[in-house]
Amino acid sequence: MNKDRAIALAIFVATFAFYMLSSSREPAWGDARSMWDVADRLVADRTIATTVRWPDDAPPGQDGKYYGIAPIGTSLVHVPGAALARISHGISARHDGLARPLFVHLAPALLGALACAVFFLLLRDLAISAGAASVSTAILACATTTWVYARMPYSEILQLACFLGLFRATLRVANAPVRREALWWGVWAGCLLDAKYVFAAAIAGAALVIAWTLRARRRELLEVTKWAAVTGVPLVALALWYNWARWGSVTSTGYEPYLDAYFGGSVFDGAWGMLLSPNKSAFLYSPPLVLAVIALPSAVRAVPRLGLAMLAMVAPVFLVYATYRSWSGEWAWGPRFFVWAVPVMLVPLAWFVDAARTRWRRGVLGAVVALGLAVQVLGCALYWDHFIRIAIDVKNQWLGQPNRRGSYIADRGRGHCDSCFEDTYEVLWTPALHPIRGHWWLLKSIARGDDARSAQADAPWRGYTTLEMNLTQSYPRARVDWWGLLWIKDGKDLWGAGVAVLVALVGGLAFGIWRWLRLLRRHAME
Numbered sequence: 001m002n003k004d005r006a007i008a009l010a011i012f013v014a015t016f017a018f019y020m021l022s023s024s025r026e027p028a029w030g031d032a033r034s035m036w037d038v039a040d041r042l043v044a045d046r047t048i049a050t051t052v053r054w055p056d057d058a059p060p061g062q063d064g065k066y067y068g069i070a071p072i073g074t075s076l077v078h079v080p081g082a083a084l085a086r087i088s089h090g091i092s093a094r095h096d097g098l099a100r101p102l103f104v105h106l107a108p109a110l111l112g113a114l115a116c117a118v119f120f121l122l123l124r125d126l127a128i129s130a131g132a133a134s135v136s137t138a139i140l141a142c143a144t145t146t147w148v149y150a151r152m153p154y155s156e157i158l159q160l161a162c163f164l165g166l167f168r169a170t171l172r173v174a175n176a177p178v179r180r181e182a183l184w185w186g187v188w189a190g191c192l193l194d195a196k197y198v199f200a201a202a203i204a205g206a207a208l209v210i211a212w213t214l215r216a217r218r219r220e221l222l223e224v225t226k227w228a229a230v231t232g233v234p235l236v237a238l239a240l241w242y243n244w245a246r247w248g249s250v251t252s253t254g255y256e257p258y259l260d261a262y263f264g265g266s267v268f269d270g271a272w273g274m275l276l277s278p279n280k281s282a283f284l285y286s287p288p289l290v291l292a293v294i295a296l297p298s299a300v301r302a303v304p305r306l307g308l309a310m311l312a313m314v315a316p317v318f319l320v321y322a323t324y325r326s327w328s329g330e331w332a333w334g335p336r337f338f339v340w341a342v343p344v345m346l347v348p349l350a351w352f353v354d355a356a357r358t359r360w361r362r363g364v365l366g367a368v369v370a371l372g373l374a375v376q377v378l379g380c381a382l383y384w385d386h387f388i389r390i391a392i393d394v395k396n397q398w399l400g401q402p403n404r405r406g407s408y409i410a411d412r413g414r415g416h417c418d419s420c421f422e423d424t425y426e427v428l429w430t431p432a433l434h435p436i437r438g439h440w441w442l443l444k445s446i447a448r449g450d451d452a453r454s455a456q457a458d459a460p461w462r463g464y465t466t467l468e469m470n471l472t473q474s475y476p477r478a479r480v481d482w483w484g485l486l487w488i489k490d491g492k493d494l495w496g497a498g499v500a501v502l503v504a505l506v507g508g509l510a511f512g513i514w515r516w517l518r519l520l521r522r523h524a525m526e
Contacts, residue, residue: 004124007134007519008117014512015141016113019150021505023105023483025490026383030054030331031070032153036104038068039078043086048072048245059257067246069254071239073162073194074155081106097491098498101483108157112150115161116141119343122168123350125175126303130523132354134516139349143372144286144342148333148379155195159340162192163202163313167344170206170309173228174213177220182227185210189228190235197239197253198320199340205312213305261408263323270322274335277328279427279434285334285379286342287372291365292349299348306347314341325408326419328428331388333379333435378439386478387438388427393474395426395433398465432461442478452476 028036034054041047049065061067068075081103088099116137123133140146149157166188173181189206192199214221240250247254274282283289300307321327321337329336356362396402402422409417417423426433437460445455452475456468479485487498 003519003523004121004130007130007516007523008120010512010515010519011120011134011137012113012117012512014509014516015116015150016109017505017508017512018141019109019112019147020102020105021502021509022147022380023102023109023151024380024383024481025101025483025486026481027101028104028153029383029385031155034068035070035074035155036078036082036153038075039082040085042075042079043082048075048242055258058254061246061254062248067254070155071194071196071253072242073191074158074196076194077107077111077158078104078153095494095497098483098486098494098501101486102501104153105151105483108150108153111157111161112141112146115146115150115157115164115343118161118164118168119346122164122171122347125168125172126306126347126350128350128354130520132350134520135353136346136350139288139353139369139372140343140346143288143369143376144346145334145339145376145379146342147376149339151380154336156336156339158195159192159199160343162188162195163199163340164343166192166202166206167309167313170209170313171305173210173224174305174309177210177214177217177224179223179227182224183231185224186228186230186232187235190232190238194235194239197255198317201316201320202313205316206309209305209309209312212308261410262325264408265323265325265327267319267322270324270327271318273327273428274318274322274338277428278431279429280328280335282335282338282342284436285375286346287368287375288349289342289345291352291368292346295348295350295352295355298351298355302351310344314344317341325421326424328424330419330424330427331385333384375436378436378443381443381480381482382439382478383481384435386474387435387442389474389477390442390471391427391433391435391438392423393471394459394461394469395430397469398461398467399426432464434460443480446478446480 027033031054034050034052037050037052038048041050048067049063050068051066052068053066054069058066058069084106085096085100085103088103089096119140120133120137123136124130128136146157146160149160166185169181169185169188173185185206189203192203210224211221214224243252243254244250246252273280276283296307318338318341324337327335327337352361353365356365404417404420404422407417407420407422409420427435427438441455441458441460444458448455452471453468455475456462456471461469484498484502487494
């Protein structure tokens with residue numbers, strides 16, 4: 001094993017232990033509930049049909065059964081966790097209260113750790129020093145939304161890992177068009193498609209980068225195409241088979257009933273919202289991206305192909321999401337539909353880190369990283385639904401019930417329509433209900449033991465209105481979101497197992513960090 005791979009393995013161990021150590025105690029909610037259930041049914045009954053109808057107006061598929069709407073990759077990654085949960089149940093059912101939540105969050109932690117390892121290797125490919133690459137990787141792991149989504153069973157962390165993998169593979173194939181790199185390119189492309197079909201645009205962009213780079217070397221381009229197809233085509237076939245098995249057609253994705261309602265929004269609004277809205281800007285939720293933008297010219301000058309790959313792979317998918325009426329991907333922490341792009345857009349940060357030799361630059365870097373870390377701690381401390389529900393209650397009582405009759409997404413008599421503008425504008429655009437500030441307030445209120453009335457004394461909206469809100473339906477649901485509370489608070493009979501898991505994870509984190517630093521020191525001395 002070469003030195004970089006050894007460091008990458010240490011990074012994987014350290015970040016996996018870190019993500020599991022800080023993992024959630026919440027079950028799979030929303031989109032993730034269906035993804036997990038499909039995995040669980042695959043393990044238990046060898047079927048892809050699900051017991052969860054999601055979205056709740058989803059039409060039945062083959063044989064009148066319900067199926068998960070997401071591509072197959074989003075459930076396959078949970079199969080190991082689902083299998084382990086059932087094995088654990090068979091051994092000791094009384095430990096389900098601890099084991100099942102941990103196994104639900106196993107795949108996200110593994111994928112987050114994989115992304116960190118790939119990110120380090122990508123930076124080394126770009127001739128960044130091992131030290132600067134390590135610092136940049138630690139920033140990705142702890143000071144961006146990668147941390148929050150690596151502890152949640154949603155598909156965003158899968159998209160992030162696969163997109164990053166394909167990005168690195170594209171640069172490697174363009175630099176060395178050999179069989180091994182082409183085979184890996186096919187794997188990453190197929191996995192990315194199986195994560196979400198919208199990334200077909202990124203795969204096409206990656207193919208264009210390679211074709212343009214090898215335009216004068218047609219024989220090598222042909223060889224690359226052939227070997228990429230060997231690994232990529234089976235994974236594409238898997239996606240097509242899954243479409244047929246669910247809906248009776250290889251071209252039916254399950255999203256068709258929703259495309260007209262959700263797509264067709266303003267590109268300007270979506271782009272502005274994801275990047276610069278006061279409540280949901282990607283720069284607010286991943287502050288190190290600001291430094292990455294500052295360092296982007298230096299990075300592109302050093303590696304021109306980096307800028308070409310970013311343009312060809314990030315821009316098409318970003319523009320598609322910008323036309324999505326719910327461009328933020330509510331309900332979520334930050335702009336959920338930008339999470340996949342964070343590591344790739346963070347790459348130029350390594351040039352800033354590498355050049356941070358003065359006290360001023362190091363101070364700026366430290367301040368931005370500290371801010372990013374604080375934002376992620378708040379995002380991890382509470383499941384995002386809790387403040388969002390409170391914000392909706394406050395908005396309805398303070399600013400009035402919205403008129404949903406003209407909404408593109410029908411509320412179907414529920415009194416809300418989840419991701420409609422009418423029900424989410426307060427967490428997107430209104431400073432009085434800013435989610436980051438809201439999580440800080442809610443975390444303090446829970447720590448003080450406040451009830452729904454006393455908590456409002458320093459609520460984020462208190463600077464704008466003196467109205468007292470009725471939060472009896474939403475506030476009591478809020479709770480600190482850490483897996484340790486499953487045995488410390490929720491199930492006192494699980495103390496023994498909980499302590500054992502805690503010791504194992506702390507040990508894994510300590511070993512991973514020790515190994516990482518030791519290998520870095522060796523690398524520096526050689």
